[in-house]
Amino acid sequence: MHIFHYQLKLLLRDRIVMFWTFIFPIILATFFNLAFSKLNSSEMFEPAQLAIIEQKENIEFKSLIQELSKENDDQLLDVQYTSLSKAQELLKEEKIDGYLIINDTFKIYINKNGISQTIIKNVVDSYLQTRHSIETIAKLNPQKLKVIIQNKINMQKDYFQSQNISSLDATVVYFYTLIGMACMYGSFFGLKISVHTEANLSRQGTRIHIAPTPKWKVMLTGTIAAFLCQYVSIILLFLYLVYGLNIAFGNMSEYILLLCAIGTCVGVLLGEFVGNAFHFNENIKTSILSASSLFLSFLSGMMVVDIKYLVQEYVPILGYINPVSLITDALYALYYYPTYERFYFNIFLLCIVALFLLVISILFLRRKQYDSL
Helix, strand or coil, X not given: CHHHHHHHHHHHCCHHHXXXXXXXXXXXXXXXXXXXXXXXXXXXXXXXXXXXXXXXXXXXXXXXXXXXXXXXXXXXXXXXXXXXXXXXXHHHCCCCCEEEEECCCEEEECXXXXXXXXXXXXXXXXXXXXXXXXXXXXXXXXXXXXXXXXXXXXXXXXXXXXXXXXXXXXXXXXXXXXXXXXXXXXXXXXXXXXXXXXXXXXXXHHXXXXXXXCHHHHHHHHHHHHHHHHHHHHHHHHHHHHHHCCCCCCCCHXXXXXXXXXXXXXXXXXXHHHHHHCCCXXXXXXXXXXXHHHHHHHHXXXXXXXXXXXXXXXXXXXXXXXXXXXXXHHHHHHHHCCCCHHXXXXXXXXXXXXXXXXXXXXHHHHCCCCCCC
């Protein structure tokens, strides 16, 4: 317990590592939220503003318009019935996107081209084409019309089970990747533990090597201390994302915390692996870990979301050995998939990566010898 307390104090006193592991992910999450909140607001869909002059009543078309004008997330049109002069005035003042005169024929009037105007035209064209097809079939083969109506009814039956997802937001992938990168920042703590046990790199390492305490006990307590420090930082980041930035993670916090715990283990072990495997000074090893974390995050889609899908399509093996990608994919599976098979598969792969790093790190550690202390 005394060794653990000593290792924990050494880690908490390192201000640079504390900044990169505790503060930097929160700052980055804040900038992400500022950028993506504007991006999401710019993609809000506005219904097309349409005025209708009904010179001759058309019950079927009016029913279609009522359905398309319902106030919900899928609202396509915002319709008002008015006179011709009023519609012309509204169009001139650009308060509507176009107006439609309904008589024996349909006439659309617009003053410019755009998405809203295209929507209005497509709605009218689709209705006219469907009406013409039904009238033609009714004249040529009335029995066929009965079959078509029956097939239409069957097609409207719901054969699928719906899953209620609060927000299908593509930008959450960036925050998933941020959590994965934050887990990899545990490598800085892991590197510190490795440096503290190397006699040629630190005074603590010299004292450890001449002390009667077994080296494995020092490494184990140091690894546990590093894990606790990094895991606390991940929990704080997660709480900030959920309650501070209102990022949707679903109602599966226990699974996310389990994933973050395993991801933190991988990060700490990655730091110990680099610390034990390379014979460089601490600054170079830190640079290697920083570059590695950024590169793994890049492959997971942190900078460009499409990179993640390109890797899955052309170099899928990178997705299976990249811990940041595995964490991101596991969070994605929790949020979008009704079952846990994909989530547990990513957990399994993370455990394999952690075990590999642990074994290699131990092998390098056992081979280290010093001519003199």
